[in-house]
Amino acid sequence: MEARTAANPGAKPRELSLDTIDIVSPEHYEQNGYPHAEWAYLRKHKPVFHVEHPRTDPFWAITKAADIMEISKQPRLWLNGPRLAVFVLAPGEEALPPEALPLKHLLNMDPPEHGEYRRLLSTYFTPRSVRALEPEVTRITTEVLNDLMGRTECDFVTEISARVPVAVIAEMLGVPRPDWPRMFRWTNEIIGGGDPEFQRGENPTETFAQARMEVFEYFTNMVEERRKHPTNDVTSILANAKINGAPMPTLELLSYLLVLVVAGNETTRNATTGGLLAMIENPDQFERLKADPGMIKSAVEEIARWTSPVIQFARTATQDTVVRGQKIRAGESVCLFYPSANRDEDVFDEPFKFDIGRNPNPHLAFGIGEHFCLGSNLARLELEVIFRELAKRLESAELAGPISRLRSSFVGGIKHMPIRYKLSPARN
Amino acid sequence: MKIEIDLKLCEGNERCVAAAPEVFEVRDDQAHLRIENPPDSLIEKVKLAVRMCPRQAISLREK
Ligand code: HEM
Ligand code: SF4
Numbered sequence: 001m002e003a004r005t006a007a008n009p010g011a012k013p014r015e016l017s018l019d020t021i022d023i024v025s026p027e028h029y030e031q032n033g034y035p036h037a038e039w040a041y042l043r044k045h046k047p048v049f050h051v052e053h054p055r056t057d058p059f060w061a062i063t064k065a066a067d068i069m070e071i072s073k074q075p076r077l078w079l080n081g082p083r084l085a086v087f088v089l090a091p092g093e094e095a096l097p098p099e100a101l102p103l104k105h106l107l108n109m110d111p112p113e114h115g116e117y118r119r120l121l122s123t124y125f126t127p128r129s130v131r132a133l134e135p136e137v138t139r140i141t142t143e144v145l146n147d148l149m150g151r152t153e154c155d156f157v158t159e160i161s162a163r164v165p166v167a168v169i170a171e172m173l174g175v176p177r178p179d180w181p182r183m184f185r186w187t188n189e190i191i192g193g194g195d196p197e198f199q200r201g202e203n204p205t206e207t208f209a210q211a212r213m214e215v216f217e218y219f220t221n222m223v224e225e226r227r228k229h230p231t232n233d234v235t236s237i238l239a240n241a242k243i244n245g246a247p248m249p250t251l252e253l254l255s256y257l258l259v260l261v262v263a264g265n266e267t268t269r270n271a272t273t274g275g276l277l278a279m280i281e282n283p284d285q286f287e288r289l290k291a292d293p294g295m296i297k298s299a300v301e302e303i304a305r306w307t308s309p310v311i312q313f314a315r316t317a318t319q320d321t322v323v324r325g326q327k328i329r330a331g332e333s334v335c336l337f338y339p340s341a342n343r344d345e346d347v348f349d350e351p352f353k354f355d356i357g358r359n360p361n362p363h364l365a366f367g368i369g370e371h372f373c374l375g376s377n378l379a380r381l382e383l384e385v386i387f388r389e390l391a392k393r394l395e396s397a398e399l400a401g402p403i404s405r406l407r408s409s410f411v412g413g414i415k416h417m418p419i420r421y422k423l424s425p426a427r428n
Numbered sequence: 429m430k431i432e433i434d435l436k437l438c439e440g441n442e443r444c445v446a447a448a449p450e451v452f453e454v455r456d457d458q459a460h461l462r463i464e465n466p467p468d469s470l471i472e473k474v475k476l477a478v479r480m481c482p483r484q485a486i487s488l489r490e491k
């Protein structure tokens with residue numbers, strides 16, 4: 001059966017039943033990691049499963065890869081706008097109406113508007129465009145690793161995996177270096193506001209509201225600046241972009257920038273951390289990569305599949321429809337569980353095996369269809385550089401204490417991962 | 429089997445190349461066919477490319 005590893009804590013044998021299964025509570029993810037045993041059970045017994053939970057609206061849990069693909073590829077039948085993901089309130093927290101904190105960005109837009117906004121930046125995120133950033137990503141990664149020289153223990157998350165993605169996106173947006181720590185804090189608060197460690201104010205919503213306001217203020221100034229003096233960074237491109245012949249409306253512009261700041265940080269960070277954890281737990285795979293650096297591309301795909309940092313997004317039906325024989329009514333929502341698709345027995349041989357040579361690897365870590373991750377090539381490049389450098393320089397690594405997980409059922413995260421390591425100097 | 433790529437949809441993500449390098453290549457950020465009529469031995473890989481293309485830019489037609 002499933003390997004019982006730290007990366008797969010959900011694989012603990014547990015009595016499961018449809019009445020008691022919990023794939024929603026953020027606390028469950030914090031304590032046990034991804035509920036892989038629960039998802040496996042649902043894939044087998046109830047792949048389209050109606051979930052009711054006291055702290056969120058009801059939804060249908062979709063756990064099979066084929067169903068997620070079918071739904072994602074029909075963006076006019078299944079909308080993103082009405083419900084972006086299944087967000088769960090903190091105990092005792094009151095839900096706010098969506099108008100209270102408006103955001104309008106790629107992820108919650110639908111066709112045809114969505115395509116117009118996506119086209120503005122898609123050419124900046126193709127493999128070729130992103131490839132041009134490789135020297136910069138390598139420089140940032142080398143710098144981050146060099147800071148670990150002369151020591152034997154560190155928190156891999158805060159000192160390595162969190163630092164690279166924020167630096168890369170900050171560079172792309174043209175955010176000056178002294179402001180990087182602020183960007184870092186905002187992403188933590190916007191994605192991880194449900195976790196006490198990142199909470200400011202009374203509850204997750206207040207934390208989010210505060211961070212959102214600060215991001216908006218920050219970029220309002222930058223946009224003004226870039227309109228007066230355009231440069232070639234992404235902020236400048238958006239600040240001066242036209243939608244239907246007119247400048248982009250302010251809410252759309254600031255939301256676009258906010259999503260760029262947050263979408264690639266927590267996610268790439270967790271792929272990196274989870275990737276190293278998988279290497280520590282499967283030392284033969286790390287040895288394989290060290291012996292054959294040509295495996296880096298397939299290793300990165302496997303890390304994306306294995307870690308699946310985005311847990312879920314939702315879609316809402318515009319008309320009555322059927323998924324795998326289950327009737328779903330107009331207005332009802334479905335929740336697409338990407339990590340479950342990435343362990344789907346119908347798609348992958350030995351899905352619970354971490355195999356850096358896996359081929360083919362049609363995983364859904366970056367989603368599929370209309371909203372397919374805009375930054376996937378950037379994320380792949382970052383992971384390639386980080387694991388290429390780690391394979392070259394990390395002579396040994398082991399856990400030096402317990403890992404702690406993010407309290408979130410939206411983006412999965414390891415907050416801290418103490419490691420004991422031996423690192424060799426950079427070679428040129 | 430005839431393969432068509434809708435270049436208006438293609439974003440050059442290269443997932444097709446990952447699935448079937450014998451058949452697809454990406455030049456100037458757009459996918460192109462290396463061979464127009466792939467042999468039967470490659471059909472499975474082409475079908476995988478169709479499934480993996482995040483933009484649904486590839487279609488297959490029986491000839
Ligand atoms: C390992 C890292 C990452 C993972 C696992 C990931 C995952 C995802 C997923 C699952 C989606 C939704 C796809 C769907 O609905 O089908 C998405 C969308 C998106 N991602 Fe990523 N992402 C990552 C890194 C990045 C990076 C580095 C950026 C940088 C800009 C980024 C920007 C975006 C944007 C803008 C969208 C919205 C696209 C749209 O709605 O059209 N992501 N990502
Ligand atoms: S996978 Fe699809 S979008 Fe990507 S290059 Fe190939 S055809 Fe174009």
